[in-house]
Amino acid sequence: MQDSIRVGIAGLGTVGSGVAKILLSNAHLINSRCNRKIELTAVSSRSKSKQRGFPLKKIHWEENLINLARRDDIDIFVELIGGEGNPAKEAIEVALNHGKHVVTANKALLAKHGHQLAKLAESKGLSLKFEAAVAGGIPAIKTLNESLAGNKINRLMGVMNGTCNYILTRMENANLSYEKVFKQAKDLGYVEADPTLDVGGIDAGHKLAILSSIAFGTEIDFDSVYLQGIESITIQDIYQAKELGYRIKLLGVSQKTDNGLEQRMQPCLVPANSAIGQLENAMNMVIYEGDNSGPITLSGAGAGEGPTASSVLSDIIDLARDNKVPTFGKPVTELVKAIPTSRPAPGAYYVRTKLKDSPGVLAKMATALGDHGISIDRMRQTQHEDVAAPVVIVTHKTLPETLSNALTAVAKTGVILEDPVVIRIEDIQ
Ligand code: HSE
Numbered sequence: 001m002q003d004s005i006r007v008g009i010a011g012l013g014t015v016g017s018g019v020a021k022i023l024l025s026n027a028h029l030i031n032s033r034c035n036r037k038i039e040l041t042a043v044s045s046r047s048k049s050k051q052r053g054f055p056l057k058k059i060h061w062e063e064n065l066i067n068l069a070r071r072d073d074i075d076i077f078v079e080l081i082g083g084e085g086n087p088a089k090e091a092i093e094v095a096l097n098h099g100k101h102v103v104t105a106n107k108a109l110l111a112k113h114g115h116q117l118a119k120l121a122e123s124k125g126l127s128l129k130f131e132a133a134v135a136g137g138i139p140a141i142k143t144l145n146e147s148l149a150g151n152k153i154n155r156l157m158g159v160m161n162g163t164c165n166y167i168l169t170r171m172e173n174a175n176l177s178y179e180k181v182f183k184q185a186k187d188l189g190y191v192e193a194d195p196t197l198d199v200g201g202i203d204a205g206h207k208l209a210i211l212s213s214i215a216f217g218t219e220i221d222f223d224s225v226y227l228q229g230i231e232s233i234t235i236q237d238i239y240q241a242k243e244l245g246y247r248i249k250l251l252g253v254s255q256k257t258d259n260g261l262e263q264r265m266q267p268c269l270v271p272a273n274s275a276i277g278q279l280e281n282a283m284n285m286v287i288y289e290g291d292n293s294g295p296i297t298l299s300g301a302g303a304g305e306g307p308t309a310s311s312v313l314s315d316i317i318d319l320a321r322d323n324k325v326p327t328f329g330k331p332v333t334e335l336v337k338a339i340p341t342s343r344p345a346p347g348a349y350y351v352r353t354k355l356k357d358s359p360g361v362l363a364k365m366a367t368a369l370g371d372h373g374i375s376i377d378r379m380r381q382t383q384h385e386d387v388a389a390p391v392v393i394v395t396h397k398t399l400p401e402t403l404s405n406a407l408t409a410v411a412k413t414g415v416i417l418e419d420p421v422v423i424r425i426e427d428i429q
Helices: 014-025 027-034 065-069 088-097 107-123 140-147 162-174 178-187 195-199 202-216 235-243 305-320 361-371 400-412
Strands: 005-010 038-044 060-062 076-079 101-104 153-159 246-257 260-271 283-290 294-301 348-356 376-381 388-395 416-425
Touching (some): 027 305, 235 246, 361 376, 388 416
Parallel strands (some): 076 101
Antiparallel strands (some): 348 388
């Protein structure tokens, strides 16, 4: 056996404690797989007295995570405290400057500072690893960075926020409003301390930006991710989508277009019988479309102690095995600046609105859409409400700005009683 490799964990919350427990309980199995002993030598967290389900006796306790990051008796610094800036960022920099590899689950930090931290790590011949930062227990990073390294990625997609998927599926399955299900999700402990990270699409957007960098060889560009949350999705739209054979998902899509890199995280209609359409509760799914591999679909738990700790462990084990890969798919100095597209690829759209219930209104709407070159694929009129005629339209592919201009033109005809709800329909199998 080689010399042991020594680990220090900063942050003993759910995930950090989970990693420590696995390192202790599966020590024999893991050590034999690495042909090397992995030792948990030191930890740092907020409260020493808290019960965590594993013995702390033989592990050094550091009050200060910066001191942990520079300890001589650790080779790998595992950052599990979270937060997009300091102290996590400073601790990682200190660890790298003291010759430690770094493992983190911190997507917010990576989305903002990942490029700079990767530069520092690679300049020192060290690794910065983050399997747990994207989609919990799913090997989303390893699959893209290693298994699919021989492919040009045409498109990547995913449901990467379990809380949103829980809310959307529960609304449909229990026939409940967004507000009611949001409260249930909060009571179940699914929602981040700052809920907008989840329901505003920010957390999932961070994950999409990380994957885009690896897939397309570009510097992480979170600021260019088009973000739209799920807060305004109504049970009405969920049911209308269902009637049309779709489900609504908070879907991330990233692809290279003729105009540049398109990255969007937004509620989309997807076919109900597609793999993503069938994804229930807090599960996550990523799909990579490689030019040689074809579509590769991975699904699993996107959060929670076991799944997330499993991903942290996979990074630690890689380091113990000396399995070195570039942080973001190629050496960081070779990554190019992302050129964000000014316009997303054309798509079909779901439009729901209420029209005045009088002769010729549907014709006016259809004419305005036609005048903008938008062709209607399907149209449904549901039960009239007093003087209002609720209408749902599915368009053929068009550009979002063209649709927006067309709907402005419809509004000018005076037939619209309610601002249209517009949701993109994503072209997936
Ligand atoms: N809050 C996230 C989710 C997990 O609901 O998927 C951590 O990113």
